[in-house]
Amino acid sequence: MIRIRLKKHLHAATGPLLLQPELEAQAGEFLAVTGPSGSGKTTLLRMIAGLETAAEGSISAFGETWLDTRQGINLRVQDRNVGLVFQDYALFPNMTVAQNLHYALPKGAPEDIISELVDITELQELMGRYPARLSGGQQQRVALARALVRRPRLLLLDEPLSALDQRMRARLQNYILRLHKAFGLTTLIVSHDYQEIFKLADRVVRLDHGAISQPELPDEVALANAPDGSFLLSGEVLHIEEAGSSFLMSVLIGTNVVQVPAAIADLRGLQPGDRVEVRFEAHQAILSR
Ligand SMILES: Nc1ncnc2c1ncn2[C@@H]1O[C@H](COP(=O)(O)OP(=O)(O)OP(=O)(O)O)[C@@H](O)[C@H]1O
Numbered sequence: 153m154i155r156i157r158l159k160k161h162l163h164a165a166t167g168p169l170l171l172q173p174e175l176e177a178q179a180g181e182f183l184a185v186t187g188p189s190g191s192g193k194t195t196l197l198r199m200i201a202g203l204e205t206a207a208e209g210s211i212s213a214f215g216e217t218w219l220d221t222r223q224g225i226n227l228r229v230q231d232r233n234v235g236l237v238f239q240d241y242a243l244f245p246n247m248t249v250a251q252n253l254h255y256a257l258p259k260g261a262p263e264d265i266i267s268e269l270v271d272i273t274e275l276q277e278l279m280g281r282y283p284a285r286l287s288g289g290q291q292q293r294v295a296l297a298r299a300l301v302r303r304p305r306l307l308l309l310d311e312p313l314s315a316l317d318q319r320m321r322a323r324l325q326n327y328i329l330r331l332h333k334a335f336g337l338t339t340l341i342v343s344h345d346y347q348e349i350f351k352l353a354d355r356v357v358r359l360d361h362g363a364i365s366q367p368e369l370p371d372e373v374a375l376a377n378a379p380d381g382s383f384l385l386s387g388e389v390l391h392i393e394e395a396g397s398s399f400l401m402s403v404l405i406g407t408n409v410v411q412v413p414a415a416i417a418d419l420r421g422l423q424p425g426d427r428v429e430v431r432f433e434a435h436q437a438i439l440s441r
Pocket residue numbers: 161162163164165187188189190191192193194195196204
């Protein structure tokens with residue numbers, strides 16, 4: 153469980169802004185933070201990591217107090233042990249992928265975490281390369297693996313995929329989900345991309361004018377932001393069952409299991425494990441194949 157209650161005065165483009173987020177996340181939750189540009193999302197993540205000071209407030213995480221300004225507690229970045237990935241990959245250019253990963257390992261710590269991360273993020277072939285010889289997506293895969301070398305329980309992602317094209321984004325989202333699950337992480341992602349939010353997040357909060365507003369569900373955010381009021385996502389069929397004269401499919405889209413009604417003619421040999429496309433319109437999920 154993570155509890156965050158912070159206050160900081162910012163000098164935003166529009167004038168002074170009091171950033172005063174209050175936020176809770178359950179252990180293992182994948183939470184998306186959205187909101188207009190300049191509302192303080194990056195500053196919030198940096199304060200959680202300990203990279204930025206708060207005027208007042210408290211952060212407790214997994215039974216530890218990271219910050220309590222009343223009691224004068226303020227753990228250093230390295231003692232909070234969070235994984236951080238920003239939009240720019242921030243790899244050391246003069247080190248190979250393997251060296252970038254090993255550099256993050258504390259002295260004397262067992263190295264098995266590195267092979268585990270390399271397996272999950274499929275970096276085996278890239279270990280000897282320098283960052284300049286990697287695509288943006290590959291670099292961000294390395295940055296993700298590197299962020300987890302110290303085995304953090306909290307992963308903070310600040311628009312990590314916004315520099316990548318749509319195809320690469322979708323691939324990287326799958327890696328993020330795999331890592332989130334494999335390491336039982338609690339993950340906070342700042343994102344403006346409603347499809348990404350839907351695919352990844354269990355819950356969405358909005359930071360606006362410095363404060364966190366009502367939590368929303370990922371599909372509500374996606375529908376509200378889709379230009380034509382509908383959007384298409386692909387997922388994996390988990391289960392198909394009869395429901396009266398038609399069928400009901402359970403489809404896994406990101407971390408969400410969505411129930412999609414289907415007529416027998418729509419099924420056409422579909423089985424669990426197949427990939428399908430689902431269109432969302434006015435909160436209805438429609439099989440689009
Ligand atoms: N340490 C600081 N002191 C005062 N003002 C700051 C500080 N850090 C950032 N700001 C200002 O606070 C505002 C919010 O910045 P921040 O980067 O957190 O917003 P954001 O929601 O992440 O925006 P975007 O979506 O554009 O990345 C900006 O106008 C920024 O200039």
